[in-house]
Amino acid sequence: MNRQPRWTQTWLGGVRAAGADLGRPGERLGLPATGPGSVSGFARRIGAVIIDWLICTWAIGRGILGADPSRSPWIGLLVFALEYIILAGTTGTTLGMLLFRIKIITVTGHRPSLKSILIRTLLLCLAIPALIWDRDNRGLHDRAAGTVVVLK
Template sequence: MARITGSWLSGPQAGLDNGQAEGAYRGEALGLPASGPGSLATSWRRTGGLLADWLMAGCISLGFVGFNSQHLSSVVLMVWFVVGVVTVSLFSFTPGQFLLGMRVARVDMNGAGVVRGGLISVGLWRAVVRQILIVFCVPALVTDADGRGMHDRATGTALVLTR
Protein backbone atom coordinates (compact mmCIF):
# COMPACT_ATOMS: atom_id res chain seq x y z
CA MET A 1 0.00 0.00 0.00
CA ALA A 2 2.83 2.42 0.78
CA ARG A 3 4.19 2.07 -2.76
CA ILE A 4 0.81 2.93 -4.28
CA THR A 5 0.25 6.06 -2.23
CA GLY A 6 3.92 7.01 -2.22
CA SER A 7 3.85 7.57 -5.96
CA TRP A 8 1.51 10.54 -5.63
CA LEU A 9 1.86 11.60 -1.99
CA SER A 10 5.63 11.90 -2.07
CA GLY A 11 5.63 14.80 -4.52
CA PRO A 12 7.31 15.22 -7.88
CA GLN A 13 10.50 13.45 -6.77
CA ALA A 14 8.58 10.16 -6.56
CA GLY A 15 8.32 10.09 -10.35
CA LEU A 16 12.10 9.92 -10.78
CA ASP A 17 13.66 6.60 -11.75
CA ASN A 18 15.71 4.89 -9.05
CA GLY A 19 18.95 5.62 -10.88
CA GLN A 20 17.97 9.20 -11.67
CA ALA A 21 18.99 11.80 -9.11
CA GLU A 22 17.13 15.02 -8.56
CA GLY A 23 19.08 18.09 -9.69
CA ALA A 24 20.90 20.27 -7.20
CA TYR A 25 18.58 23.12 -8.23
CA ARG A 26 15.43 23.62 -10.26
CA GLY A 27 16.20 23.67 -13.97
CA GLU A 28 19.57 21.91 -13.79
CA ALA A 29 18.29 19.02 -15.92
CA LEU A 30 17.23 21.56 -18.57
CA GLY A 31 20.65 23.21 -18.61
CA LEU A 32 19.31 26.43 -17.09
CA PRO A 33 21.27 28.48 -14.53
CA ALA A 34 20.53 28.23 -10.80
CA SER A 35 19.65 31.91 -10.42
CA GLY A 36 19.49 35.16 -12.34
CA PRO A 37 18.41 35.65 -15.96
CA GLY A 38 17.50 32.38 -17.65
CA SER A 39 16.68 30.52 -14.43
CA LEU A 40 13.23 29.06 -13.80
CA ALA A 41 10.64 31.44 -12.34
CA THR A 42 9.22 30.68 -8.91
CA SER A 43 5.59 29.74 -8.35
CA TRP A 44 4.90 33.05 -6.58
CA ARG A 45 6.23 35.09 -9.46
CA ARG A 46 4.25 33.00 -11.97
CA THR A 47 1.08 33.50 -9.92
CA GLY A 48 1.72 37.26 -9.76
CA GLY A 49 2.10 37.40 -13.54
CA LEU A 50 -1.15 35.51 -14.02
CA LEU A 51 -2.95 37.83 -11.60
CA ALA A 52 -1.65 40.90 -13.46
CA ASP A 53 -2.82 39.41 -16.77
CA TRP A 54 -6.29 38.67 -15.36
CA LEU A 55 -6.64 42.20 -13.96
CA MET A 56 -5.63 43.67 -17.31
CA ALA A 57 -8.09 41.43 -19.16
CA GLY A 58 -10.80 42.42 -16.69
CA CYS A 59 -10.22 46.13 -17.29
CA ILE A 60 -10.29 45.67 -21.06
CA SER A 61 -13.45 43.56 -20.80
CA LEU A 62 -15.21 46.23 -18.75
CA GLY A 63 -14.67 48.60 -21.67
CA PHE A 64 -16.45 46.15 -23.99
CA VAL A 65 -19.43 45.03 -21.90
CA GLY A 66 -19.60 47.16 -18.73
CA PHE A 67 -20.14 46.17 -15.08
CA ASN A 68 -23.73 44.98 -15.34
CA SER A 69 -23.26 42.44 -18.11
CA GLN A 70 -24.03 38.79 -17.51
CA HIS A 71 -21.29 37.94 -20.01
CA LEU A 72 -18.45 39.75 -18.23
CA SER A 73 -16.67 36.59 -17.02
CA SER A 74 -16.77 35.00 -20.49
CA VAL A 75 -15.42 38.16 -22.10
CA VAL A 76 -12.60 38.35 -19.51
CA LEU A 77 -11.61 34.76 -20.35
CA MET A 78 -11.69 35.45 -24.10
CA VAL A 79 -9.64 38.65 -23.79
CA TRP A 80 -7.11 36.92 -21.50
CA PHE A 81 -6.84 33.99 -23.93
CA VAL A 82 -6.35 36.14 -27.04
CA VAL A 83 -3.87 38.52 -25.37
CA GLY A 84 -1.92 35.54 -24.02
CA VAL A 85 -1.68 33.76 -27.38
CA VAL A 86 -0.80 36.88 -29.35
CA THR A 87 1.80 38.25 -26.93
CA VAL A 88 3.47 34.92 -26.16
CA SER A 89 3.73 33.97 -29.84
CA LEU A 90 5.06 37.42 -30.86
CA PHE A 91 7.13 38.50 -27.84
CA SER A 92 7.47 35.33 -25.69
CA PHE A 93 5.79 36.96 -22.69
CA THR A 94 2.41 38.23 -21.56
CA PRO A 95 2.08 41.77 -20.15
CA GLY A 96 1.99 40.39 -16.58
CA GLN A 97 5.07 38.25 -17.18
CA PHE A 98 6.86 41.26 -18.64
CA LEU A 99 6.05 43.37 -15.58
CA LEU A 100 7.48 40.72 -13.28
CA GLY A 101 10.58 40.00 -15.37
CA MET A 102 9.68 36.65 -16.93
CA ARG A 103 9.35 35.16 -20.39
CA VAL A 104 8.27 31.87 -21.91
CA ALA A 105 11.18 30.04 -23.50
CA ARG A 106 11.15 26.95 -25.64
CA VAL A 107 13.53 24.30 -24.37
CA ASP A 108 14.48 21.80 -27.06
CA MET A 109 15.60 18.57 -25.52
CA ASN A 110 18.07 16.12 -26.98
CA GLY A 111 18.36 12.55 -25.71
CA ALA A 112 20.57 13.55 -22.78
CA GLY A 113 18.05 16.07 -21.46
CA VAL A 114 20.18 19.14 -22.10
CA VAL A 115 18.90 22.34 -23.68
CA ARG A 116 20.00 22.54 -27.28
CA GLY A 117 20.30 25.96 -28.86
CA GLY A 118 19.60 27.99 -25.72
CA LEU A 119 16.38 29.93 -25.26
CA ILE A 120 14.26 29.80 -28.42
CA SER A 121 11.06 31.73 -29.18
CA VAL A 122 7.83 29.86 -28.55
CA GLY A 123 5.89 30.13 -31.81
CA LEU A 124 2.15 30.21 -32.48
CA TRP A 125 1.11 26.57 -32.00
CA ARG A 126 2.94 26.21 -28.68
CA ALA A 127 1.41 29.47 -27.45
CA VAL A 128 -2.11 28.28 -28.38
CA VAL A 129 -1.73 24.84 -26.79
CA ARG A 130 -0.09 26.32 -23.69
CA GLN A 131 -2.90 28.85 -23.25
CA ILE A 132 -5.61 26.19 -23.75
CA LEU A 133 -4.01 24.03 -21.05
CA ILE A 134 -3.74 26.99 -18.65
CA VAL A 135 -7.49 27.62 -19.07
CA PHE A 136 -8.10 24.28 -17.36
CA CYS A 137 -5.78 25.25 -14.42
CA VAL A 138 -4.89 21.68 -13.45
CA PRO A 139 -1.83 21.40 -15.72
CA ALA A 140 -0.48 24.68 -14.32
CA LEU A 141 -0.98 23.52 -10.72
CA VAL A 142 0.67 20.12 -11.20
CA THR A 143 4.45 20.51 -11.40
CA ASP A 144 7.42 18.26 -12.01
CA ALA A 145 10.68 18.03 -10.03
CA ASP A 146 11.97 21.16 -11.78
CA GLY A 147 8.86 23.15 -10.85
CA ARG A 148 7.57 23.42 -14.43
CA GLY A 149 3.83 23.08 -14.86
CA MET A 150 2.44 20.26 -16.94
CA HIS A 151 1.38 22.80 -19.57
CA ASP A 152 5.04 23.75 -19.96
CA ARG A 153 6.13 20.12 -20.16
CA ALA A 154 3.47 19.35 -22.77
CA THR A 155 4.60 22.23 -24.98
CA GLY A 156 8.35 21.97 -24.39
CA THR A 157 8.54 25.40 -22.75
CA ALA A 158 9.67 26.91 -19.48
CA LEU A 159 8.91 30.21 -17.75
CA VAL A 160 12.31 31.81 -17.09
CA LEU A 161 13.50 35.03 -15.52
CA THR A 162 14.69 37.93 -17.68
CA ARG A 163 16.29 39.95 -14.89
Protein backbone atom coordinates in the same frame (compact mmCIF):
# COMPACT_ATOMS: atom_id res chain seq x y z
CA MET B 1 15.70 -11.84 6.15
CA ASN B 2 15.90 -9.17 3.46
CA ARG B 3 13.83 -6.19 4.59
CA GLN B 4 12.88 -3.97 1.69
CA PRO B 5 10.80 -0.87 2.32
CA ARG B 6 7.13 -1.22 1.62
CA TRP B 7 5.82 0.82 -1.28
CA THR B 8 3.74 2.89 1.15
CA GLN B 9 6.85 4.03 2.99
CA THR B 10 8.37 5.34 -0.22
CA TRP B 11 5.10 6.84 -1.39
CA LEU B 12 4.30 8.51 1.93
CA GLY B 13 7.87 9.73 2.44
CA GLY B 14 8.16 11.14 -1.07
CA VAL B 15 10.74 10.48 -3.73
CA ARG B 16 13.58 11.82 -1.60
CA ALA B 17 12.83 9.05 0.90
CA ALA B 18 13.38 6.58 -1.93
CA GLY B 19 16.88 7.96 -2.41
CA ALA B 20 16.20 9.93 -5.59
CA ASP B 21 18.35 13.01 -6.15
CA LEU B 22 16.09 15.45 -7.94
CA GLY B 23 18.55 18.30 -8.35
CA ARG B 24 17.49 21.90 -8.66
CA PRO B 25 14.75 23.23 -10.96
CA GLY B 26 16.05 23.60 -14.51
CA GLU B 27 19.15 21.48 -14.03
CA ARG B 28 17.85 18.72 -16.32
CA LEU B 29 17.09 21.38 -18.94
CA GLY B 30 20.59 22.85 -18.79
CA LEU B 31 19.41 26.17 -17.35
CA PRO B 32 21.49 28.22 -14.89
CA ALA B 33 20.81 28.01 -11.16
CA THR B 34 20.25 31.76 -10.69
CA GLY B 35 20.00 34.95 -12.68
CA PRO B 36 18.70 35.53 -16.21
CA GLY B 37 17.66 32.31 -17.91
CA SER B 38 17.05 30.43 -14.67
CA VAL B 39 13.66 28.83 -14.00
CA SER B 40 11.10 31.22 -12.54
CA GLY B 41 9.57 30.43 -9.17
CA PHE B 42 5.91 30.01 -8.35
CA ALA B 43 5.44 33.47 -6.79
CA ARG B 44 6.50 35.39 -9.91
CA ARG B 45 4.41 33.19 -12.17
CA ILE B 46 1.25 33.41 -10.10
CA GLY B 47 1.77 37.17 -9.69
CA ALA B 48 2.03 37.58 -13.46
CA VAL B 49 -1.12 35.54 -14.08
CA ILE B 50 -3.06 37.55 -11.48
CA ILE B 51 -1.96 40.84 -13.10
CA ASP B 52 -2.87 39.53 -16.56
CA TRP B 53 -6.25 38.29 -15.31
CA LEU B 54 -7.07 41.63 -13.67
CA ILE B 55 -6.04 43.56 -16.78
CA CYS B 56 -8.09 41.32 -19.04
CA THR B 57 -11.25 41.04 -16.96
CA TRP B 58 -11.50 44.50 -15.44
CA ALA B 59 -9.54 46.94 -17.58
CA ILE B 60 -10.27 45.48 -21.01
CA GLY B 61 -13.37 43.38 -20.43
CA ARG B 62 -15.23 45.89 -18.31
CA GLY B 63 -13.58 49.18 -19.23
CA ILE B 64 -13.25 48.85 -22.99
CA LEU B 65 -15.81 46.20 -23.92
CA GLY B 66 -18.31 47.16 -21.21
CA ALA B 67 -18.80 43.54 -20.12
CA ASP B 68 -19.70 42.86 -16.49
CA PRO B 69 -17.37 40.05 -15.31
CA SER B 70 -20.03 38.74 -12.93
CA ARG B 71 -22.57 38.35 -15.76
CA SER B 72 -20.28 37.27 -18.58
CA PRO B 73 -17.17 35.55 -17.19
CA TRP B 74 -16.32 34.13 -20.62
CA ILE B 75 -15.47 37.59 -21.96
CA GLY B 76 -12.61 37.94 -19.47
CA LEU B 77 -11.33 34.46 -20.29
CA LEU B 78 -11.51 35.17 -24.02
CA VAL B 79 -9.61 38.45 -23.62
CA PHE B 80 -7.08 36.65 -21.38
CA ALA B 81 -6.54 33.96 -24.05
CA LEU B 82 -6.18 36.58 -26.79
CA GLU B 83 -3.65 38.53 -24.71
CA TYR B 84 -1.56 35.39 -24.23
CA ILE B 85 -1.74 34.38 -27.89
CA ILE B 86 -0.90 37.85 -29.22
CA LEU B 87 1.71 39.00 -26.68
CA ALA B 88 3.37 35.70 -25.78
CA GLY B 89 3.22 34.63 -29.42
CA THR B 90 5.06 37.74 -30.61
CA THR B 91 7.28 38.72 -27.68
CA GLY B 92 7.40 35.62 -25.45
CA THR B 93 5.92 37.59 -22.56
CA THR B 94 2.65 39.15 -21.37
CA LEU B 95 2.00 42.39 -19.49
CA GLY B 96 2.09 40.59 -16.14
CA MET B 97 5.26 38.76 -17.11
CA LEU B 98 6.90 42.05 -18.07
CA LEU B 99 6.10 43.41 -14.62
CA PHE B 100 7.59 40.34 -12.91
CA ARG B 101 10.53 40.13 -15.34
CA ILE B 102 9.88 36.63 -16.65
CA LYS B 103 9.44 35.20 -20.15
CA ILE B 104 8.45 32.03 -21.97
CA ILE B 105 11.06 30.07 -23.92
CA THR B 106 11.21 26.59 -25.39
CA VAL B 107 13.22 23.93 -23.59
CA THR B 108 15.87 24.44 -26.29
CA GLY B 109 16.14 28.15 -25.41
CA HIS B 110 14.31 29.64 -28.37
CA ARG B 111 11.18 31.77 -28.70
CA PRO B 112 8.09 29.50 -28.68
CA SER B 113 6.24 28.85 -31.92
CA LEU B 114 2.63 29.90 -32.39
CA LYS B 115 1.60 26.25 -32.04
CA SER B 116 3.33 26.03 -28.65
CA ILE B 117 1.68 29.24 -27.49
CA LEU B 118 -1.77 28.02 -28.62
CA ILE B 119 -1.35 24.72 -26.75
CA ARG B 120 -0.02 26.48 -23.66
CA THR B 121 -2.81 29.08 -23.69
CA LEU B 122 -5.60 26.54 -24.13
CA LEU B 123 -4.34 24.45 -21.22
CA LEU B 124 -3.67 27.55 -19.09
CA CYS B 125 -7.29 28.63 -19.59
CA LEU B 126 -8.41 25.23 -18.28
CA ALA B 127 -6.47 26.08 -15.05
CA ILE B 128 -5.97 22.52 -13.75
CA PRO B 129 -2.95 21.70 -15.99
CA ALA B 130 -1.25 24.87 -14.76
CA LEU B 131 -1.63 23.74 -11.15
CA ILE B 132 0.20 20.43 -11.62
CA TRP B 133 3.97 21.04 -11.60
CA ASP B 134 7.05 18.95 -12.14
CA ARG B 135 10.46 19.26 -10.49
CA ASP B 136 11.53 21.90 -13.04
CA ASN B 137 8.65 24.20 -12.02
CA ARG B 138 6.85 23.45 -15.28
CA GLY B 139 3.11 22.97 -15.29
CA LEU B 140 1.43 20.42 -17.52
CA HIS B 141 0.66 23.28 -19.91
CA ASP B 142 4.40 24.01 -20.19
CA ARG B 143 5.27 20.35 -20.68
CA ALA B 144 2.66 19.89 -23.40
CA ALA B 145 3.89 23.01 -25.21
CA GLY B 146 7.59 22.24 -24.69
CA THR B 147 8.12 25.54 -22.88
CA VAL B 148 9.59 26.82 -19.62
CA VAL B 149 9.20 30.18 -17.86
CA VAL B 150 12.53 31.80 -17.01
CA LEU B 151 13.81 35.03 -15.49
CA LYS B 152 14.63 37.87 -17.88
